[in-house]
Amino acid sequence: MASTNQEEVRLLGKWASPFSNRIDLALKLKGVPYKYSEENLPIKSEDLLKYNPVYKKVPVLVHNGNPIAESLIILEYIDETWTNNSLLSQDPYERGLARFWAKTLDDKILPALWNACRGDEKGSNKAVEEASEALKLLEDEIKDKRFFGGETIGLVDIAASFIGYWVDILQEIAGLELLTIEKFPKVFKWSQEFINHPVIKQGLPPRDELFAFFNASAPK
Structure with a gap:
């Protein structure tokens, strides 16, 4: 270290x-x-x-x-x-781009997905459409890269961990199909790469416990 x-x-x-x-x-x-x-x-x-x-x-x-x-x-x-295993590139443009997407995730993409699964309009056509548009932004951005920053996990991947792990649980509870391999193959592939990374896999909360936690408080 x-x-x-x-x-x-x-x-x-x-x-x-x-x-x-x-x-x-x-x-x-x-x-x-x-x-x-x-x-x-x-x-x-x-x-x-x-x-x-x-x-x-x-x-x-x-x-x-x-x-x-x-x-x-x-x-x-x-x-x-702690400068080992860098989360951000040393290139100023790449660093700025990563910051942009991390902020976009928090300001635009995550709220759209949360609203589709858990909001007052849970499952409504409008909410699902906005969530799909948000995922399309990521589908276009990741292209054919393994992770958003390239071959290693970086800032954007960690910022997008909600999409990589939480969304699968929340959409199951809500009875939706937002992120699937058919609809968003590149983001779906990224999500599998991300959650199966040895360190990430050990650091994520247990799926069954998360499912029970959110299911108990799901809008009825």
Whole structure:
């Protein structure tokens, strides 16, 4: 592990949150030892209120006592602090492109998929159409690459872990077929490459537990 000093690393997270899981995956890919603290969000811990007083949500990375919030910001911090297994290219254009797609995932693509599976209009024609349009953006972007950044997992892949893992569970619960090999073969192939990567596979929450968690709170 490439590191500048001996660190104390702590992650405040929620096991079922894809945003918290992004940080789990990045730390595991980097080989960074860390202490995990599960948060009960309805009853926020003193540490969560202390380390993220603005948004009061997870994930929060605490590095040598210094907190960093917001998952995409944390991912870049991790990549700059531990330089092995880089998540971002050294090329300025490629770095900018990865940041663009990571932000697009959070601002546009993930909300569309969540709304189709879990929103007030769950399963409506409009919601499904918007989710399909969002997936089409990724289908066009990944082309024939193994991962979004090329041959190794990078920032965009980790940011898209919700699509690679959570969507399959949520669409099954909702009775939808959003991401299938027939509709989006390139994104589907990417999802299988991603979730079967040895490190990623070990870092994802158990599928049956996630299914039970989201099924229990599914809109009826």
